[in-house]
Amino acid sequence: MDNKEQKNNRSNLGKIFHIYAKTVKIIAKNILYLVFGQGVLMLFAYFLLLPLVNKILDLTLRLTGYSYITVGNIGRFLIHPATILMLFILFIIIGIFLTLDILFLLTFFALTEREQKLKVSVLVKLTIYRLFYCLKKGKGKALLITWLLSIVSSIPFLAFSIWRFRIFQYYMEEIPGSYLRLAAVIAAAGLLLFLYYIGPYYYHSLLSQKNGILMVKEKDILPRERIDLLLAIIGWNVLVAGFLFLIYVFTMGVTALLVSGYTNIIQATATFIEVYDRMSIYLALIIFVFSITSNMALISYTFRRHRKHKINGHEEAEDFFKTAYPYKKIIYFLIIALFSINFYYFYQVVRNGSALDYMNMENIQVTSHRGYSHSVPENTLSAVNKAIVEQADYVEVDVRVTKDGELVLLHDPSLKRTTGFNKYIWEVPFAKVRELDAGSWFGSEFAGTPIPTLRELFELAKGQVKINLDLKYRNDSEGLAEKVVALIKEYDMQKQCVITSTSIHCLKQVKKEDAVIRTGYITYGIYPSICKNKAIDFFSMKSNLVTKNIVDEAHKNGKEVHVWTVNIRNEIQRLKRLGVDNIITDNPAYVREVLQKDDSDKFLTTLLKVIKD
Known part of the structure; x- marks a missing residue:
C-alpha cells in the first residue's frame, strides 16, 4: 500500500470518527427531552402495546388449537390461516408504533440541529403529523421500511436477546447449525442490500417533498456516499454494542458485589439469579432504546451533512391540528381514556406481576413436606x-x-x-x-x-x-x-x-x-434442552430460585413447576403470582389459608381467566 492510499484511509477513518463525534453531540444537546420522549413511548409500549400483543398471541394459540409452540409444530403453526392473519395484524400494529418512534427521533434530531431551544409543542405536532403523512404517502412500503430500519438499528438488542433469553436459546438449540448459518448469511446480505440500495434515508426523502416533488431522490445519492454510510452504520453499531456490553458487565458486577454479603452461598446464588433475570429484561429495553436512538441520530446527521434540504411539515402540521380543534372534546376524552388504561395496566403489573399470569392460581396444589x-x-x-x-x-x-x-x-x-x-x-x-x-x-x-x-x-x-x-x-x-x-x-x-x-x-x-x-x-435450574426430556413430567425446584422466566419456560414445554419448601406468606404470594403449580410446605394448612384469603380482585381475575382460556 503506497503513502497516498494510507493517507486516504486515514482521512476516511478520520471522517467517520468526525461523524461519530458530531452524532454524540447531537444526542447530548437536548438529552433530557430525548430521554423523556423515549421514556413516554416505551411506557406506552410496555403498558398498552405489549398487553395487546400478548392477547393477540393468546388468541392465535386458541384459534390454531396449540397450547404452546415447539420446534416440531412451529411450521404447521406458522402456515395456519389464523396465524397468518394475526401476524399481519401484529405487523401493522407494531409497525405503526415503530414508525412513530422513528419519526419522533428524526424530528427531534432535525429540530435539535437547527434550533437552539427545543419547543416541545412543535416536536409533538410535527411527529404526529408526519406519522399520518408518511403512512398515507408510503402506505405498505412505509411499514416495511420501518421494520427494516428497526432491525438494522436494533442489532445489538437482537444479539443480546438471542444470547440471554431462554426462548431464543431453546429454538436455536433445536435448529441445525447449518440452517442457522444459512439464515444468518441471508439476513446479513438482505440488510446490507437494504442499506445500499433503498438506504436509511427513506423517511427523509419522503418528508423533503415540496409541491409534490421529491427534493431528494435515490438516484441523487452517489455510490461513494452509500458505501460511506454503510461503513459508518456498521462501525457505529460495533461501538454501540461495545458500550452496551460494558454497561451490562458493570451492572452484573455490581449485582454480584451486593449479593456477596450473604453468608449462605445458596441464598446468594438465588438472589443473584433472581436479580439477573429481572435486570436482563430491563437491560434489553435499555439496549433497544439506546440502539435505535443512536442509529437514528447517525442517519439524521449524515443526511443533513450531505443534503441541505429541510424536511418539511411545519406549516402543514399547524394546519393539520387546526382542523382538529373542533373535535377537541373527543381528543381530550381519548387522551383521558388512554391514560386510564395505561394506569390500570401499570397497577396490575406492579401489584400482581401480570394481569393474565395471576389467573391460574386457583389450581395451585399443596404438598405436605x-x-x-x-x-x-x-x-x-x-x-x-x-x-x-x-x-x-x-x-x-x-x-x-x-x-x-x-x-x-x-x-x-x-x-x-x-x-x-x-x-x-x-x-x-x-x-x-x-x-x-x-x-x-x-x-x-x-x-x-x-x-x-x-x-x-x-x-x-x-x-x-x-x-x-x-x-x-x-x-x-x-x-x-x-x-x-x-x-x-x-x-x-x-x-x-x-x-x-x-x-x-x-x-x-x-x-x-x-x-x-x-x-x-x-x-436448581432449568434450561431449554432439558425441558424436552421425556423422562421428566415436571420440575421440583427450591422456591427462591424460581423466576417468571423459569415458570414460563416450563409451561411452554408442557411441564409443571413444583416448589419447595415454602412456609412464609410473602413467598407464597410471590409464587402465586409467578404461576407455579404445586407448593411443597411443612405447614399445608397455613399455605391453603394464605391462598384462599388472597382473593382480591376476584371478579376481575375470574373474568380474565375466562378470556385467557
Whole structure:
C-alpha cells in the first residue's frame, strides 16, 4: 500500500470518527427531552402495546388449537390461516408504533440541529403529523421500511436477546447449525442490500417533498456516499454494542458485589439469579432504546451533512391540528381514556406481576413436606395421617433402601439425626431399623415412633391422598426405582403416586418400568434442552430460585413447576403470582389459608381467566 492510499484511509477513518463525534453531540444537546420522549413511548409500549400483543398471541394459540409452540409444530403453526392473519395484524400494529418512534427521533434530531431551544409543542405536532403523512404517502412500503430500519438499528438488542433469553436459546438449540448459518448469511446480505440500495434515508426523502416533488431522490445519492454510510452504520453499531456490553458487565458486577454479603452461598446464588433475570429484561429495553436512538441520530446527521434540504411539515402540521380543534372534546376524552388504561395496566403489573399470569392460581396444589413435618416427626405414619386430616393434595416422603433391600421412609443417608443411631441406612438391616425410635428427637410425646416401610405408607394412604415419592438414588445395585414401581403396581397406585429424584437416570428407570407414572426432576435450574426430556413430567425446584422466566419456560414445554419448601406468606404470594403449580410446605394448612384469603380482585381475575382460556 503506497503513502497516498494510507493517507486516504486515514482521512476516511478520520471522517467517520468526525461523524461519530458530531452524532454524540447531537444526542447530548437536548438529552433530557430525548430521554423523556423515549421514556413516554416505551411506557406506552410496555403498558398498552405489549398487553395487546400478548392477547393477540393468546388468541392465535386458541384459534390454531396449540397450547404452546415447539420446534416440531412451529411450521404447521406458522402456515395456519389464523396465524397468518394475526401476524399481519401484529405487523401493522407494531409497525405503526415503530414508525412513530422513528419519526419522533428524526424530528427531534432535525429540530435539535437547527434550533437552539427545543419547543416541545412543535416536536409533538410535527411527529404526529408526519406519522399520518408518511403512512398515507408510503402506505405498505412505509411499514416495511420501518421494520427494516428497526432491525438494522436494533442489532445489538437482537444479539443480546438471542444470547440471554431462554426462548431464543431453546429454538436455536433445536435448529441445525447449518440452517442457522444459512439464515444468518441471508439476513446479513438482505440488510446490507437494504442499506445500499433503498438506504436509511427513506423517511427523509419522503418528508423533503415540496409541491409534490421529491427534493431528494435515490438516484441523487452517489455510490461513494452509500458505501460511506454503510461503513459508518456498521462501525457505529460495533461501538454501540461495545458500550452496551460494558454497561451490562458493570451492572452484573455490581449485582454480584451486593449479593456477596450473604453468608449462605445458596441464598446468594438465588438472589443473584433472581436479580439477573429481572435486570436482563430491563437491560434489553435499555439496549433497544439506546440502539435505535443512536442509529437514528447517525442517519439524521449524515443526511443533513450531505443534503441541505429541510424536511418539511411545519406549516402543514399547524394546519393539520387546526382542523382538529373542533373535535377537541373527543381528543381530550381519548387522551383521558388512554391514560386510564395505561394506569390500570401499570397497577396490575406492579401489584400482581401480570394481569393474565395471576389467573391460574386457583389450581395451585399443596404438598405436605415429609408427611407433616411442621408438628409431627417427619417421614412417619403419624405425619402422613396428619397431612390427610389437613386435606393436603399431596404428601411428600423420602424413600431409601436398607441393607437387606427393604424400602423405608427416611430423608438423610444416616440414621443419626432422627434416631440417634450413627449408621448409614444401607449399612443396617430392616430388623435393626425397626427397633429404632424416630420420634423422641422431635418431642417426648412421639417416643417409640418407628421408621415405616413404603408398604405401610401405601396401606394407610391408598385412596386418601396423592403421594410424592422422593427416591434417594445411590446406584443401580440397590434396585430402588424398580422396587418402588413394582410396589406401586402391586397396589394399583400409578395414578395416585408421582416419583421425584435428583437423578435423571433414576427417572428414566421409572419410565422404563411404567411410563404412566408421572416423574419430577429435582433441580436448581432449568434450561431449554432439558425441558424436552421425556423422562421428566415436571420440575421440583427450591422456591427462591424460581423466576417468571423459569415458570414460563416450563409451561411452554408442557411441564409443571413444583416448589419447595415454602412456609412464609410473602413467598407464597410471590409464587402465586409467578404461576407455579404445586407448593411443597411443612405447614399445608397455613399455605391453603394464605391462598384462599388472597382473593382480591376476584371478579376481575375470574373474568380474565375466562378470556385467557
